[in-house]
Amino acid sequence: MNYQILARKWRPQSFQEVIGQKHIVTAISNELSLLRIHHAWLLSGTRGIGKTTIARLLAKSLNCQKGITSNPCRKCIICQEIEKGLCLDFIEIDAASRTKVEDMREMLDNIYYAPTKSRFKIYLIDEVHMLSRHSFNALLKTLEEPPKHIKFILATTDLEKIPKTITSRCLSFQLKILSEENIFNLLKYILTIESIKFDIDSLKKISHHAKGSIRDALNLLEHAINLGNGKINIKDIVEMLGLPSEGYSFLLTHAILTKNAKKTMYILNKISNIGVEWEEVLIEILHFLYHISMSQSFPLTWQESITGNYKNKIQKIAKSIDKNQIQLCYQIIINGRRELKFSPSQKIGVEMTLLRAINVI
Known part of the structure; x- marks a missing residue:
């Protein structure tokens, strides 16, 4: 049985499903509709609020076989490969584990090769603030004049650590922390669809302790479901979170x-x-x-x-x-x-x- 955790199962697969980031979704959707396509985007914000999700949606929108669109089809081979993490032209790099300049140069040496079957070769560099100074310098040269088939999406939880020379060459979007109300409504919707019993007070506690992170909220929800043997109740939530009654x-x-x-x-x-x-x-x-x-x-x-x-x-x-x-x-x-x-x-x-x-x- 291939069980899929809630955080992956309920990850938004279209811009319409993204909650709490209307200003970013609107700006990117209009950019795609007008075909005013930038070569680099910088997404910043705390953990678990949708940076990687928006990056993947953007990748699908740019490479969808029906054309550049803010509403990718999700049916073509490119869309499906990106959703499954199998697309060779969408390269996800964890900067936290590849901080050395040699790693960056190795990546940049390959950017001049054309995409295998997509419109663009897209690099998502997660936690980009972890790169070394020399790595940033190497990246900067490419950001100044990138090949036409290359797009960069940078994601970070610490915007202040990124050099201004990098940020000035990107379209920057700062994601908002999600409100407790947004998280509560999403959790309630998910549990209703999943046919899992819950009480309102339990969801309010989870929404509060997620501290604006939808991923943390879904992980807490998963824990609560397991603890309650398939249902959610306030007694288990209090025990799980270490709260006084x-x-x-x-x-x-x-x-x-x-x-x-x-x-x-x-x-x-x-x-x-x-x-x-x-x-x-x-x-x-x-x-x-x-x-x-x-x-x-x-x-x-x-x-x-x-x-x-x-x-x-x-x-x-x-x-x-x-x-x-x-x-x-x-x-x-x-x-x-x-x-x-x-x-x-x-x-x-x-x-x-x-x-x-x-x-x-």
Whole structure:
């Protein structure tokens, strides 16, 4: 059985399927439609947001046998070979493992040979910022006057490390980090099509912890499906991500705001026995403080956006605790999160942060 992981199975195969990058898709599509074809593109952005995917779509668009188009047919031999990673005229190079100038010169020595059966020979250089200075110099000479049958697509997660002489010779596109809403909607759609049971809170947790990366989101989703034996539930998500339960997080928030140090330490000890990522304890408290503060400022509208089992309790705290105390507590915990790396241990850092909040607010 040839199982295909979700990140590959659901990789966009047309520009219409790309989410969250409308400005780039529109610009490239118009470029292809107008036949104003550049010789080099530079795609930058954090990991897992679609740089390689857009590069492959661009390669299909340039080499599709029906002609240069923003809507490749996906049926011709060239399109199918690019999708399967078998096209000899679409060369993917990992610059992280080929940083030496000898590697670059070897590649550039071959660019003058015509494509085997495609319109263009296309080089995708991934993590291009990892190239050495001499490699960049060698690449620069080719970028200045490339052969007509050659196209370059450069991809990087660190734009600042690429020389300006390189970036100035490329069409540069900076991909946006995907919003939690975009990721959530995609995960929901995928699970519906795959007929996998899920709950909304689980998808919200995954969408948040993906931190804008759709690949990370799909990998987390895959992990959650395996952990839940074919379905997704919040209990498995909490365990997988090392999160404190929603119940413990709310009790901690309430104990801090009511200045109950004894109860705070008791709950922290209970959490310690379960095993969590300690930074996540502070993050979950910050989420509750955020909802409490918003409920205070927008009591009529914000209550509709609060999900979970703590809607009424959040509203009750919002009415009984002073707004300034909530803001001060939030600030203390934000600072405590920054200071965790300086603490003897993360557990001690969390304990000291929460005790500081109790003593100050």
